[in-house]
Amino acid sequence: MTLRRRTVTVAVLAAPALARAQGTWPDKPVRIVVPFTPGGSTDILARALGAELQEALGQPFVVENRGGAGGTIGTEAVARSPADGYTLMMGHIGTLAVNPTLYRNLSFDTATAFDPVILVATVANILVVHPNVPARDVAEFIALAKARPGSISYGSGGNGSAAHIATVAFSLATGVDLEHIPYRGTGPMMNDLIAGTIQATMTGGPPILPPVRAGLLRALGISSLSRLSSAAEIPTIAESGVPGFEATQWYGLVAPVGTPRPVIERINTEASRILTGDRLRPRLAAEGAEAAPGSPESFGRFIAAERSRWGAVVRRANMRPD
The missing domain is CATH 3.40.190.10 (Periplasmic binding protein-like II)
Structure with a gap:
């Protein structure tokens, strides 16, 4: 089979799957994994956004807490999940930017295991x-x-x-x-x-x-x-007394790499509308969180920059998992 015929065949076979993802997704509950126990900012934001997405898209968005090892257990579970649009993760500065340097024997590469979906919010630490x-x-x-x-x-x-x-x-x-x-x-x-x-x-x-x-x-x-x-x-x-000090945290949705692009775009569109709307944005602001939606590509660039920045801090402080 020539390269041209092989490419056409792959495109024809992939088209129905993409059409189904775009036309019927979601047709069952969507899981949002929070790689920490309940009660923290990651969990609070995931539940708030998940409730709004559930109302907008007509299917349950179920938050699943999978804590342990600084978030690496839940993160690995998502990295190994099917890329079908039914598993998402509320990632944050630790799981996506710090852990790749802090945990040196991860069984997955954070930089390539996920497709960025949307930056949800930035949160000042107190x-x-x-x-x-x-x-x-x-x-x-x-x-x-x-x-x-x-x-x-x-x-x-x-x-x-x-x-x-x-x-x-x-x-x-x-x-x-x-x-x-x-x-x-x-x-x-x-x-x-x-x-x-x-x-x-x-x-x-x-x-x-x-x-x-x-x-x-x-x-x-x-x-x-x-x-x-x-x-x-x-x-x-x-x-x-500490001029220039800044150390804010951030949160965003990611999906297993290879998740259909139409699904990522739909989540991004709906989440952007929700985050800039009059229902969720004031609630986030009251809790010290600032909605920060953008494109999947801009979130990907942001993650890469943060990985470089905080990786340098981990190395400078010679941080190790306790």
């Missing part, structure tokens, strides 16, 4: 402490940590999580020595922080702002370069 910590602002926290190196413990949702990498960046910028306590997800970590078992964290607004507003935690600073409109009373870390 540095918070338990009320028993004698620090009222970022400067006092830095002074306390320097006076007692290694005595302040901070929690994260696991090695390579957004809280972990943000606090490492903060430690590098300020020269403080903090003790990292990794958990199997943000939810369990928040429970221990509120109970006073650990003393601090720096993670996204969705799980942080409610206990701050209830007086259960004390907010010291925000990791973005500008204050949050929904929490304007909290100063930025950059304006609190």
